[in-house]
Amino acid sequence: MPLTSMTGFARADGESGTEAGLVRWHWELRSVNGKGLDVRFRLPSGFEGVEARLREELARHLKRGNVQATLTVDRVRGAAPLRVNQDALDAVLAALASLQQRIEVMPPRPEGILALKGVLETCETEEDEEGHAALEKLVLVSFSEAAASLARARGEEGRKLERILSDQVDEIERLTRQAAASPATGIEVIRTRLKAQVAELLGASPALSEERLAQEAALLATKADVREEIDRLIAHVAQARELFAGGEPAGRRLDFLTQEFNREANTLCSKAADVSLTRIGLELKAVIDQLREQIQNVE
Incomplete structure (x- = not known):
C-alpha cells in the first residue's frame, strides 16, 4: 500500500x-x-x-x-395547492351585496372574485x-x-508523492556513498592529517603531558572520522524505504527521520576537513530539506 x-x-x-x-x-x-x-x-x-x-x-x-x-x-x-379563504370571500360578497343595494352594477364573475387579493391562498406543505x-x-x-x-x-496524490520521496531518498543514498568513497575519508588521509595536527599541538604546547596528549589525539581522531555518520545515514535510508512500504500512516515517523538525516548531515559538514566532502555535505542538506518539505504532506 x-x-x-x-x-x-x-x-x-x-x-x-x-x-x-x-x-x-x-x-x-x-x-x-x-x-x-x-x-x-x-x-x-x-x-x-x-x-x-x-x-x-x-x-x-x-x-x-x-x-x-x-x-x-x-x-x-x-x-402548492390552493384554498379559498372563506372569511375573505364572505367579506367580498357582503361588500358586493351592499354595493348592489346602492347602485346598479353588473353581477361579478367568479374568476374576478377569486382574483381579488386574499380570497385564494396557497397551502405550503411543511417538512415534518x-x-x-x-x-x-x-x-x-x-x-x-x-x-x-x-x-x-x-491516495492517488500519495502515489505521486511517494515517487518524489523515493527519488530524494535515492539521491541521499548516492551522496552518502559518494562521501564514503571520498579520499578525504580514507584511513591514511585521516592518519596523515592527525599526525600533522598532533605535531602542531606539540609545537604550540610542548609541555603537554602524555595523558593530555592522548586525550587531545583521541578528540582529533573522533572529529576527523565520519564513518559513523555515513553508517547512520545509510541506516536511515533503509528505514525510510521500510516506512514507504509499510502500508500504514507514516508521516510523523518520516518527519522525525528527516530530523535525524539533517543531524547526521550537519555533523558530516562540521567534521569535513576537505572541500569536496563539505560540498557533498551541503548537497545532502539541500536534498534533506526538500525531503522534509514534501513529507509535511504525508498522512
Whole structure:
C-alpha cells in the first residue's frame, strides 16, 4: 500500500423528492496537511444535529489533515395547492351585496372574485420531523461517498508523492556513498592529517603531558572520522524505504527521520576537513530539506 497524501478534494451530489418539493444537496470536501485530524463543517440551518455522525464517518477514512466540509442544500418547491379563504370571500360578497343595494352594477364573475387579493391562498406543505430525518439519512450517505472519494484522491496524490520521496531518498543514498568513497575519508588521509595536527599541538604546547596528549589525539581522531555518520545515514535510508512500504500512516515517523538525516548531515559538514566532502555535505542538506518539505504532506 503506497503512502497517502493529506491534500485532496472531493464532491458528491444528491436529490430527493418530498411532499414539500424537490431537495437537492451538494457536498464539497477539501483537505490539506495538519498535525492531526481537524475538521470544520459548514452546514445549513437545521443540519447541526448530524455533525457528530459526520465526524465519526470521516474518521473511518482519514487519520490526519485539516479538512473543510461544506454542505449546500437547495429546495425547489412544487406547485402548492390552493384554498379559498372563506372569511375573505364572505367579506367580498357582503361588500358586493351592499354595493348592489346602492347602485346598479353588473353581477361579478367568479374568476374576478377569486382574483381579488386574499380570497385564494396557497397551502405550503411543511417538512415534518420524519421527512427531515429521512433527508438527513440521505445526506449522510452522500457524505460517506464524498469521504471515500476524498480518501481515494489523497491516495492517488500519495502515489505521486511517494515517487518524489523515493527519488530524494535515492539521491541521499548516492551522496552518502559518494562521501564514503571520498579520499578525504580514507584511513591514511585521516592518519596523515592527525599526525600533522598532533605535531602542531606539540609545537604550540610542548609541555603537554602524555595523558593530555592522548586525550587531545583521541578528540582529533573522533572529529576527523565520519564513518559513523555515513553508517547512520545509510541506516536511515533503509528505514525510510521500510516506512514507504509499510502500508500504514507514516508521516510523523518520516518527519522525525528527516530530523535525524539533517543531524547526521550537519555533523558530516562540521567534521569535513576537505572541500569536496563539505560540498557533498551541503548537497545532502539541500536534498534533506526538500525531503522534509514534501513529507509535511504525508498522512
